[in-house]
Amino acid sequence: xxxxxxxxxxxxxxxxxxxxxxxxxxxxxxxxxxxxxxxxxxxxxxxxxxxxxxxxxxxxxxxxxxxxxxxxxxxxxxxxxxxxxxxxxxxxxxxxxxxxxxxxxxxxxxxxxxxxxxxxxxxxxxxxxxxxxxxxxxxxxxxxxxxxxxxxxxxxxxxxxxxxxxxxxxxxxxxxxxxxxxxxxxxxxxxxxxxxxxxxxxxxxxxxxxxxxxxxxxxxxxxxxxxxxxxxxxxxxxxxxxxxxxxxxxxxxxxxxxxxxxxxxxxxxxxxxxxxxxxxxxxxxxxxxxxxxxxxxxxxxxxxxxxxxxxxxxxxxxxxxxxxxxxxxxxxxxxxxxxxxxxxxxxxxxxxxxxxxxxxxxxxxxxxxxxxxxxxxxxxxxxxxxxxxxxxxxxxxxxxxxxxxxxxxxxxxxxxxxxxxxxxxxxxxxxxxxxxxxxxxxxxxxxxxxxxxxxxxxxxxxxxxxxxxxxxxxxxxxxxxxxxxxxxxxxxxxxxxxxxxxxxxxxxxxxxxxxxxxxxxxxxxxxxxxxxxxxxxxxxxx
Numbered sequence: 001x002x003x004x005x006x007x008x009x010x011x012x013x014x015x016x017x018x019x020x021x022x023x024x025x026x027x028x029x030x031x032x033x034x035x036x037x038x039x040x041x042x043x044x045x046x047x048x049x050x051x052x053x054x055x056x057x058x059x060x061x062x063x064x065x066x067x068x069x070x071x072x073x074x075x076x077x078x079x080x081x082x083x084x085x086x087x088x089x090x091x092x093x094x095x096x097x098x099x100x101x102x103x104x105x106x107x108x109x110x111x112x113x114x115x116x117x118x119x120x121x122x123x124x125x126x127x128x129x130x131x132x133x134x135x136x137x138x139x140x141x142x143x144x145x146x147x148x149x150x151x152x153x154x155x156x157x158x159x160x161x162x163x164x165x166x167x168x169x170x171x172x173x174x175x176x177x178x179x180x181x182x183x184x185x186x187x188x189x190x191x192x193x194x195x196x197x198x199x200x201x202x203x204x205x206x207x208x209x210x211x212x213x214x215x216x217x218x219x220x221x222x223x224x225x226x227x228x229x230x231x232x233x234x235x236x237x238x239x240x241x242x243x244x245x246x247x248x249x250x251x252x253x254x255x256x257x258x259x260x261x262x263x264x265x266x267x268x269x270x271x272x273x274x275x276x277x278x279x280x281x282x283x284x285x286x287x288x289x290x291x292x293x294x295x296x297x298x299x300x301x302x303x304x305x306x307x308x309x310x311x312x313x314x315x316x317x318x319x320x321x322x323x324x325x326x327x328x329x330x331x332x333x334x335x336x337x338x339x340x341x342x343x344x345x346x347x348x349x350x351x352x353x354x355x356x357x358x359x360x361x362x363x364x365x366x367x368x369x370x371x372x373x374x375x376x377x378x379x380x381x382x383x384x385x386x387x388x389x390x391x392x393x394x395x396x397x398x399x400x401x402x403x404x405x406x407x408x409x410x411x412x413x414x415x416x417x418x419x420x421x422x423x424x425x426x427x428x429x430x431x432x433x434x435x436x437x438x439x440x441x442x443x444x445x446x447x448x449x450x451x452x453x454x455x456x457x458x459x460x461x462x463x464x465x466x467x468x469x470x471x472x473x474x475x476x477x478x479x480x481x482x483x484x485x486x487x488x489x490x491x492x493x494x495x496x497x498x499x500x501x502x503x504x505x506x507x508x509x510x511x512x513x514x515x516x517x518x519x520x521x522x523x524x525x526x527x528x529x530x531x532x533x534x535x536x537x538x539x540x541x542x
Contacts, residue, residue, distance in 0.1 A: 032119030092300035356506035
């Protein structure tokens with residue numbers, strides 16, 4: 001919800017109305033704007049009390065299109081500009097992102113100043129407005145500068161931004177333009193709401209630290225329980241005392257780790273990717289004792305990541321959260337299907353990129369990537385001559401011909417061969433893979449080891465994404481396709497033959513990295529397995 005309600009709004013309106021009647025004439029301000037922007041052809045834009053323009057190309061073009069007439073003489077427009085800068089904080093920005101103090105100082109100086117002072121304010125206000133629009137549309141941080149593999153394209157701007165800004169300032173106003181460009185995405189909206197909640201917790205003093213001297217187990221009695229209960233209540237977890245066992249005389253009920261508090265701890269553990277057993281040990285203590293402003297920053301990071309990719313996604317898409325180890329399929333009707341995933345380890349990271357799933361392959365073979373062959377397979381083959389036969393591998397030479405494993409010099413640094421694993425239940429890819437051919441050789445697939453999904457930390461693969469329920473996923477991707485059903489899929493699987501099935505239409509897939517998100521109304525947090533948050537946060541705070 002947007003609002004115009006800063007403490008200075010009333011005074012601001014009065015000052016603007018006064019300036020309209022007492023300030024310099026618009027044509028004098030126009031002349032000064034032209035001078036400031038060096039309309040005579042000079043290349044440097046020199047603004048007193050303002051180092052330089054952020055939008056060095058767009059701002060001059062904006063004024064050229066309006067014959068250098070001032071843009072911010074209407075009280076409502078300037079009021080909306082200041083209000084929208086305040087609103088930007090709700091999306092994770094700070095006052096320093098838009099030089100708010102400089103703009104206010106320029107505005108105050110313009111009230112009693114001459115045409116030159118009013119021109120400076122007008123140009124600085126436009127520069128600030130353009131910067132705000134840019135940050136909301138593209139994000140403040142350029143992800144391609146931090147990740148060489150980044151391939152998400154920026155949103156396409158179909159109209160000249162200078163023209164659009166001029167049109168809105170002359171018509172519906174600045175807030176209407178901001179409302180138009182706001183991201184209309186449920187996850188983004190929920191992240192904004194979560195950020196407001198956690199910022200209010202920080203403003204109220206945060207939450208207490210829970211002593212980690214003793215591992216806490218259900219029904220234990222310990223003074224640390226007092227802070228534990230308060231800590232969870234502040235974040236919104238219910239924890240009223242519910243004791244179903246008799247208490248000894250003199251026992252303080254507030255020190256008892258009772259059943260209700262255990263359930264709150266389990267919920268906390270689940271939402272932080274921890275073992276949800278109610279036992280509070282090292283990892284749970286570490287998560288509990290993260291300060292509230294750490295949670296604020298994780299939410300700010302997720303909002304920034306959202307600005308990078310949520311603006312130009314289709315109504316139907318697949319999203320893999322690498323840090324959260326979950327995969328989602330958003331359908332056109334608004335429903336979201338999700339499954340647990342296994343993603344790349346810190347040493348073999350799943351890349352962040354976008355593509356389109358084009359087909360599925362049932363009963364796939366697995367061609368072992370060269371990196372996995374060198375790092376994993378070669379040493380096993382050297383130690384165990386029966387490894388290949390026992391695991392259904394065959395060998396190809398450089399020409400792609402199948403050759404005998406006994407003919408290969410496995411002791412060589414580079415034997416010059418490729419391993420291929422035959423289809424079957426023991427295949428590393430399981431019984432189906434979902435293909436979006438890419439330079440990383442990454443895809444989604446089944447697995448022959450389902451026990452790993454029971455782990456809470458599932459950054460375990462060599463880069464590809466394993467799905468816990470791949471056949472449900474396959475059915476959803478083929479939903480509505482005539483003659484396709486679970487029975488047909490099973491008959492393909494039973495045949496044992498490698499079978500390619502084209503999707504009815506390419507399905508966008510986004511491999512992303514989120515350490516905070518909202519799911520079914522609950523905020524989830526994760527650690528940073530690839531250690532990416534710090535760099536982005538530093539750039540976001542710069």
